[in-house]
Amino acid sequence: SQKIEQNSEALNIQEGKTATLTCNYTNYSPAYLQWYRQDPGRGPVFLLLIRENEKEKRKERLKVTFDTTLKQSLFHITASQPADSATYLCALTGGFKTIFGAGTRLFVKA
Amino acid sequence: GAVVSQHPSRVICKSGTSVKIECRSLDFQATTMFWYRQFPKQSLMLMATSNEGSKATYEQGVEKDKFLINHASLTLSTLTVTSAHPEDSSFYICSASETSGGVYNEQFFGPGTRLTVL
Numbered sequence: 510s511q512k513i514e515q516n517s518e519a520l521n522i523q524e525g526k527t528a529t530l531t532c533n534y535t536n537y538s539p540a541y542l543q544w545y546r547q548d549p550g551r552g553p554v555f556l557l558l559i560r561e562n563e564k565e566k567r568k569e570r571l572k573v574t575f576d577t578t579l580k581q582s583l584f585h586i587t588a589s590q591p592a593d594s595a596t597y598l599c600a601l602t603g604g605f606k607t608i609f610g611a612g613t614r615l616f617v618k619a
Numbered sequence: 620g621a622v623v624s625q626h627p628s629r630v631i632c633k634s635g636t637s638v639k640i641e642c643r644s645l646d647f648q649a650t651t652m653f654w655y656r657q658f659p660k661q662s663l664m665l666m667a668t669s670n671e672g673s674k675a676t677y678e679q680g681v682e683k684d685k686f687l688i689n690h691a692s693l694t695l696s697t698l699t700v701t702s703a704h705p706e707d708s709s710f711y712i713c714s715a716s717e718t719s720g721g722v723y724n725e726q727f728f729g730p731g732t733r734l735t736v737l
Binding site: 513545550551552553554555558598606607608609610611612 | 623625660661662663665710712714725726727728729730731733
């Protein structure tokens with residue numbers, strides 16, 4: 510069955526460092542991969558989308574890579590800030606359906 | 620940007636009662652709306668997809684008669700949890716898309732509704 514794996518343990522980093530989150534998937538060939546931010550008790554907020562034929566996408570302090578051979582996406586936040594603390598969800602879209610990972614909780618310490 | 624609202628944000632009800640959750644697209648017409656359910660520290664699980672004016676398509680394992688979905692207009696969809704039980708307690712999130720069909724339709728998410736069934 511289709512499966513998405515994200516770091517189940519929380520990621521703790523120091524302010525100013527780069528946070529790197531991982532999304533691995535199996536039994537799936539997504540056409541698109543998205544990253545969302547979700548704060549406690551809130552709905553997800555769209556951050557970035559990357560297509561299957563793209564290797565890398567950037568938006569301000571965010572960078573996403575997509576390796577369809579490894580079936581992996583990496584999500585980077587550079588110059589991290591305490592305000593970046595949240596849960597980050599990876600989502601894959603293919604075959605007219607989108608599935609979500611469970612998310613990785615990021616804590617950025619001042 | 621596209622804004623989606625949900626009402627209520629929190630609801631507590633007694634077991635056996637029905638609860639209606641509204642999802643509205645405030646500044647765009649939502650051809651397609653999605654309803655998700657999320658348990659703590661788990662991923663969003665798609666419950667159903669609804670297109671305006673037609674019946675919702677439910678995911679496998681989701682009871683149609685228990686989770687009634689109505690998408691009567693291009694800006695409003697409702698989810699009614701009928702005869703709610705404590706195991707229905709969860710975080711319900713809707714999303715809306717301006718287009719239908721195609722491989723990818725950007726979804727704009729609502730803020731979610733926390734349902735607690737006593």
